[in-house]
Amino acid sequence: MKYNRLGQTDMMVSEICLGTMTWGSQNDEAEAHEQLDYAIGEGINFIDTAEMYPTTPRLPETTGRTEELIGTWLKDRPDRDKLIVATKLSGEGNKDIRNGDRVTGAILREALEGSLKRLQTDIVDLYQLHWPNRGSYHFRQYWKFDPNNLKPGDMDQEVADILGEVSRLRDEGKLRAFGLSNETAWGTMKFLDISRKHDLPRVVSIQNEYNLTCRIYDLDMAEISVLEKIGLMAYSPLAAGGLSGKYLDGDIPEESRRCVQPTLYGRYGPQAERVISLYRDVARKHGLDLAQMALAFCLTRPFMMSVIIGATSMEQLKNNISSRDLVLSEEVLADIQTIYRDNPLPS
Numbered sequence: 001m002k003y004n005r006l007g008q009t010d011m012m013v014s015e016i017c018l019g020t021m022t023w024g025s026q027n028d029e030a031e032a033h034e035q036l037d038y039a040i041g042e043g044i045n046f047i048d049t050a051e052m053y054p055t056t057p058r059l060p061e062t063t064g065r066t067e068e069l070i071g072t073w074l075k076d077r078p079d080r081d082k083l084i085v086a087t088k089l090s091g092e093g094n095k096d097i098r099n100g101d102r103v104t105g106a107i108l109r110e111a112l113e114g115s116l117k118r119l120q121t122d123i124v125d126l127y128q129l130h131w132p133n134r135g136s137y138h139f140r141q142y143w144k145f146d147p148n149n150l151k152p153g154d155m156d157q158e159v160a161d162i163l164g165e166v167s168r169l170r171d172e173g174k175l176r177a178f179g180l181s182n183e184t185a186w187g188t189m190k191f192l193d194i195s196r197k198h199d200l201p202r203v204v205s206i207q208n209e210y211n212l213t214c215r216i217y218d219l220d221m222a223e224i225s226v227l228e229k230i231g232l233m234a235y236s237p238l239a240a241g242g243l244s245g246k247y248l249d250g251d252i253p254e255e256s257r258r259c260v261q262p263t264l265y266g267r268y269g270p271q272a273e274r275v276i277s278l279y280r281d282v283a284r285k286h287g288l289d290l291a292q293m294a295l296a297f298c299l300t301r302p303f304m305m306s307v308i309i310g311a312t313s314m315e316q317l318k319n320n321i322s323s324r325d326l327v328l329s330e331e332v333l334a335d336i337q338t339i340y341r342d343n344p345l346p347s
Contacts, residue, residue, distance in 0.1 A: 001043030001324060004305045006084065007204025008229055009177050011125065013084050015299060016324055017046040017233060019310035024065030025054040026255065026312045032069045035317055040083075042321050048207070048233065048308050050088035050130055051115050052097060057260050060096040064118050071120035086126035086233075087115045088181055088207075092133045102133045104158070105165030112174060127166070127175045128207055131182040133158065138182040138209065140266035140347070142216070155190055163191070163200035170201060179205035179233070185220040192228060203230055205305060210234035212243055212279055212294050213272055213347050215340065222303045231305025234298050238309075239347070240264040242272060243294040244316075245280050255312070272347040275339065282335045288326070295323035297336060 003012040018039045023032040036047070052058070053066035067087065074080065089111035092102040101107060112127060131138070134152045137145035166178045178201050180188060188206060195202045206225070210217045210232060217225075217232060225232055238244055241257045242264055252258045263269060283290040298307045311317035328336075 003045075004231060006126065006177060006305065007179075007231065008202065009204055011084055011177065013046040013306050014044045015304070015306055016044055016321060017048050017086075017306040017308045018044050019235065019308040020047065020049045020066050020070065021053045021055045022310060022312050023054055023069045024062055025056045025059075026260075029069050029072065032066075033073045034314065035311065036070070036073050038314065038317060039321065040079075044321070045082060046084045046086070046306055048086045049119075050090070050128075051111060051118075052088075052090045052094060052130070056257060063096055064114070067115055067118035071118050075120040080121065084125045085119065085121065086128060086179070087119065087124055088128040088130040089115070091129060091131045093135070103129060103162065105161040108162055108165050109169060112169060116174065123174055123176060125176045126179055126205065127169075127177070128179040128181045128205070129162070129183075132180075132184075132187050134187075136182050136184055136187070156194060159191055159194040160198055160200065163195055163198070166201045177201070177204045179203060179207065181207035181235075183208065185224055188221070188224055188228075188230065192230075205231055205233055207233040207235055207308070209236045210298060210301070210304075211237045211239045212297060212336065212340070213239050213267070213275060213345075215344070217303070218301075222301075225303035232301070232303050233305055234307045236267070237295055237298045237307045238291055238320075239267045239272070239276075242268050242276055243279065244291040245276065245283075248273065248277055248280065257312075267347045269347065271343075275343045275346040278339045278343070279336070282332065282339065285335070286329070286332050288332070289319065291319060292323040292326050293328065293332070295320060296326040296328050297333075299323070300328060300333070 002015045004015055006013050049066050054062055090097045093100050134150050169175045180203055183206055191203045208217055246253055280290050283293045309320040
């Protein structure tokens with residue numbers, strides 16, 4: 001397993017991160033713990049979750065259950081100091097959590113205290129804002145994204161309030177670093193600007209979607225990641241399972257994600273399926289497993305800090321982790337680039 005630096009901190013994180021958003025719905029406690037044990041045994045030291053998980057499906061009554069399942073595993077572990085545990089607080093609009101209130105410094109503290117209790121730990125290593133208060137174009141909102149309709153308010157004051165609380169919580173030993181998720185280039189630079197102006201904690205990471213069918217990060221965000229040393233934690237590197245190829249030819253396996261979310265939150269439709277079939281042809285041409293090829297491609301990106309994998313079965317988990325050992329040839333990368341050039345945004 002390779003390890004990368006978490007921003008400008010002294011923390012090193014495995015290039016594969018264990019995602020958890022199915023735990024408490026599609027996976028029970030025993031299965032969650034089995035995944036954790038196996039992943040740690042394979043060298044993964046990075047675990048990502050969120051206060052709103054699980055999301056398959058997303059239900060008010062299951063809010064926080066994923067953190068609780070991690071907590072029963074994490075409690076009293078002698079190797080806790082060797083693990084990097086990341087979680088996220090929900091933002092404006094999620095009515096199930098704090099009535100969907102806009103994130104402030106006070107709300108960030110309240111949310112973190114709740115996560116610490118559920119996780120049964122004294123500190124969160126990476127605490128992330130799940131999405132911006134002002135909204136963004138992520139989760140297929142880019143087709144109707146219009147910044148003229150956004151109401152960012154006094155962003156300088158809002159960001160200073162949030163980062164100020166992060167600073168206090170860090171001093172209290174309750175978190176080590178702060179990151180963003182579902183952010184834009186402008187939003188990321190705003191956080192960096194305020195941290196510089198007021199000597200507040202610096203953003204160390206960003207968690208956005210990245211996969212063969214969603215590569216918008218290759219543009220402005222890639223430049224920020226590389227030049228500002230804010231690595232990407234890529235979520236949905238298999239496009240919510242679509243890039244495993246299991247849904248091609250009309251198949252929807254029993255208890256799979258598409259049984260719960262037919263379009264995989266907009267990721268899966270006729271155009272996406274056509275393009276995924278082209279990537280399957282590339283994998284077959286070169287004798288590769290499609291899912292492993294898709295994950296290995298993510299690992300080649302210069303801005304990639306860690307790729308977040310999720311699995312509902314041990315077979316999937318083992319296959320996904322094995323992608324770390326796959327080195328894609330120049331021929332494979334050229335074939336991938338040809339498909340991308342002709343189909344830059346199929347979903």
